[in-house]
Amino acid sequence: MVKAVVLGAAGGIGQPLSLLLKVSPLVDELALYDVVNSPGVAADLSHISSPAKVTGYLPKDDGLKNTLEGADVVVIPAGIPRKPGMTRDDLFKINAGIVRDLVTGVAKYCPKAFVLIISNPVNSTVPIAAEILKANNVFDPSRLFGVTTLDVVRASTFVAEITGVEDSRTIVVPVVGGHSGDTIVPLLSLAKPSVSIPADKLDGLVNRIQFGGDEVVKAKDGAGSATLSMAFAGFRFAEAVIKAVRGEKGIVEPSYVYLPGVPGGEEIAKAVGVDFFAVPVELGPNGVAKATNPFGLINEAEKKLLEVAIKGLKTNIDKGVEFASAEPAKL
Numbered sequence: 001m002v003k004a005v006v007l008g009a010a011g012g013i014g015q016p017l018s019l020l021l022k023v024s025p026l027v028d029e030l031a032l033y034d035v036v037n038s039p040g041v042a043a044d045l046s047h048i049s050s051p052a053k054v055t056g057y058l059p060k061d062d063g064l065k066n067t068l069e070g071a072d073v074v075v076i077p078a079g080i081p082r083k084p085g086m087t088r089d090d091l092f093k094i095n096a097g098i099v100r101d102l103v104t105g106v107a108k109y110c111p112k113a114f115v116l117i118i119s120n121p122v123n124s125t126v127p128i129a130a131e132i133l134k135a136n137n138v139f140d141p142s143r144l145f146g147v148t149t150l151d152v153v154r155a156s157t158f159v160a161e162i163t164g165v166e167d168s169r170t171i172v173v174p175v176v177g178g179h180s181g182d183t184i185v186p187l188l189s190l191a192k193p194s195v196s197i198p199a200d201k202l203d204g205l206v207n208r209i210q211f212g213g214d215e216v217v218k219a220k221d222g223a224g225s226a227t228l229s230m231a232f233a234g235f236r237f238a239e240a241v242i243k244a245v246r247g248e249k250g251i252v253e254p255s256y257v258y259l260p261g262v263p264g265g266e267e268i269a270k271a272v273g274v275d276f277f278a279v280p281v282e283l284g285p286n287g288v289a290k291a292t293n294p295f296g297l298i299n300e301a302e303k304k305l306l307e308v309a310i311k312g313l314k315t316n317i318d319k320g321v322e323f324a325s326a327e328p329a330k331l
């Protein structure tokens with residue numbers, strides 16, 4: 001039996017993500033939580049002829065508790081999205097507190113659940129989540145993930161466009177670092193199968209993967225950021241975690257994790273000099289089975305991109321850690 005939870009389920013990401021989880025044969029129970037409209041979304045989805053049993057809760061009447069109790073996987077897309085001209089860091093002021101309070105609920109009601117953070121700025125909200133879980137003595141780094149799958153999805157799509165490959169799903173590009181602008185580092189030299197990008201298109205391609213989010217924010221013109229592609233990516237990652245828990249082997253997805261606490265991560269943390277970093281992780285029944293280190297093989301241009309990413313990440317991580325210790329949770 002797998003119980004999946006979406007916190008922020010009535011939002012632009014939350015609704016299509018909940019739809020994908022509802023129709024997944026891997027989910028038996030789906031609990032939806034939001035500060036508005038989650039019972040309505042749950043009622044709507046409950047008419048779909050798939051096995052998962054759907055419930056929806058608001059904060060009143062112990063809604064967060066009822067949502068989270070017995071949860072195996074908790075996906076968190078709660079929080080405000082960007083408007084044109086904003087950076088993801090501009091969302092910190094509001095989203096940091098939202099993530100802190102929701103993860104406090106996780107610590108209290110389902111401390112063993114796998115926690116997948118989508119809320120931006122991911123570079124800071126994941127360190128906040130880690131600090132909250134630590135403060136409640138329930139932090140298992142192998143169970144906490146920053147969802148960076150959209151960067152991986154974009155890399156496959158944009159590489160396929162340039163190389164003329166018909167099915168972008170056949171191209172796998174490891175994307176490492178963080179999830180914002182130049183903290184996103186696509187390692188195109190390690191793409192599988194290997195790809196040949198024309199020299200005059202390489203910088204543009206890297207830039208498009210790093211700033212793909214801005215492309216959508218601009219096109220939506222004030223109506224938010226990526227929601228449908230994010231729901232696809234968030235579902236892909238949640239499904240990968242659930243499949244690994246159910247015993248499927250060999251599943252690898254990049255994710256932003258607390259390196260010193262996961263198998264294989266300590267050596268990578270030393271190499272990059274920051275504790276939170278996205279790397280390809282092999283998933284297993286207990287979450288991260290192994291973090292893999294691709295850095296020995298990368299080229300000089302990618303090393304330069306990494307240096308820039310690490311610098312930005314340090315600031316973002318410190319900001320999250322400081323917030324979590326200075327502003328204790330409200331629950």
Ligand SMILES: NC(=O)c1ccc[n+]([C@@H]2O[C@H](COP(=O)([O-])OP(=O)(O)OC[C@H]3O[C@@H](n4cnc5c(N)ncnc54)[C@H](O)[C@@H]3O)[C@@H](O)[C@H]2O)c1
Pocket residue numbers: 007008009010011012013014033034035036077078079080081082091095098102117118119120121122147148149150151179224225226227230
């Ligand atoms: N990790 C990624 O790759 C990625 C991609 C796209 C968007 N995002 C981020 O995901 C977040 C959500 O984006 P969206 O477009 O769905 O926004 P949205 O505004 O459409 O939806 C957010 C939802 O969160 C709910 N919410 C607010 N506070 C809450 C709380 N305390 N508890 C529960 N629910 C609460 C809102 O009511 C709303 O329904 C944003 O921060 C956005 O930047 C991340």
Ligand SMILES: O=C(O)C[C@H](O)C(=O)O
Pocket residue numbers: 081082088120150212213214216217225226
């Ligand atoms: O760009 C954003 O603000 C949303 C998201 O992080 C994205 O990459 O699309």
